[in-house]
Amino acid sequence: MALNIQIIPVTPYAQNCTLLWDDETHEAVLTDTGGEAEYLWQLVQDKGLKLKEIWLTHGHLDHVGGVVKMRELSNNVPVIGPHEEDLFLLEDLPNKTREYAPQGFEFSPSFLPTRWLNEGEQVHLGKYVFDIMHIPGHTPGHIVFYCASEKLLIGGDVLFKESVGRTDFPRSSTEDLLHGIKTKLYTLPDDVLVIAGHRDPTTIGHEKQHNPYVRG
Template sequence: MLQFTVLPVTPLRQNATLIWDDETLDAVLTDVGGDVDYLLNEVAQRNLKLTAVWLTHGHFDHIGGVAELLKKQSVQVYGCHRDDAYLFAMLPEVASRYGMRAEQFSPTQFLDENDTVRVGNFTFRVLHIPGHTPGSVVYYCEAANLLIAGDVLFRESIGRTDFPRGDSAALLHGITHKLFRLPENTQVITGHGALTTIGHEKQHNPFFLDTTWGNRC
């Protein structure tokens, strides 16, 4: 079975997530924003083998701990889409604006739409959903009914688009045409705050209530 535990990190309470296959004990961490010792301790406590880090987008609270983790453990780093490469280049400078330290690194591989990544016997498909950032991706596992959404979709909200290169029309289009076509019972791990499901968001997300997906109240 695929198991996961959400581990909020940094003062921004970013939802890093530890995901593992409980048969093979292979594990990945998503969005290693910081608090690396805490995250690695969660891996070790469960006797898991950390194989990779998966990144949803280039904001510092989602990638700021990766360089430190790589010094302690050699793992592959996948994602996000290369359109966020400019954010990776700005990482130390942006983190310091928030009073945090983060070193630069390069992912092992940027990802494109429909690429796949694996943890144990489970495959996740990559969907590229720009708007919050140009290179935002989400990871979808059909077999486990699980979506790692980063800052694309939140419980009853969506990612901010008021940053430079934000695009609210692209974000709404991507959510409607890619995420809202997934099964309603798909569990969604958001980038911050509570988890949700695709069905809940189609019914209750105020950004979509004037479309055919939502019920008007």
């Protein structure tokens, strides 16, 4: 039995929504449901999976813009995360999706998650345990999901392949972002797979050697 992973780019920004599912229980979660909810829901149905939860790393529209529609399709599946410091982004979602409509984003109402997440908490998918790390900087409430047994990190927009998340947004902080990467992510094993919010996956070891913004 295994933890299955499918990365599904959605939204005009090709944001990496990730479908995770447990072979044994057929339970699944979707991370960062930024848009194209009907397509994602059909994918879950076609695989015969039971969508347990939606997990969110942070509150930017390309990561959360499809959540309300997905909840309508899935009979109000619970939404878990991000950290409560990103509340202001979820509250502003109607304005942001209107603003970015010319770029192809669908309108979304605001919403509240079923549960905020904090540093040191855990979430579960079948037998798989994911630890929560709070890594502000890109947004103040950004979190990541780390499964030690599978050496897997759902990293959102913190660490990219040879890059890092932007810090030119309201309440962003370059200092906080780089500190979180150095003190939390770069302490993980080198062979941990990092599924970033955009573009290709990477590993912790690769970034420690090759990331020009923050070396290990």
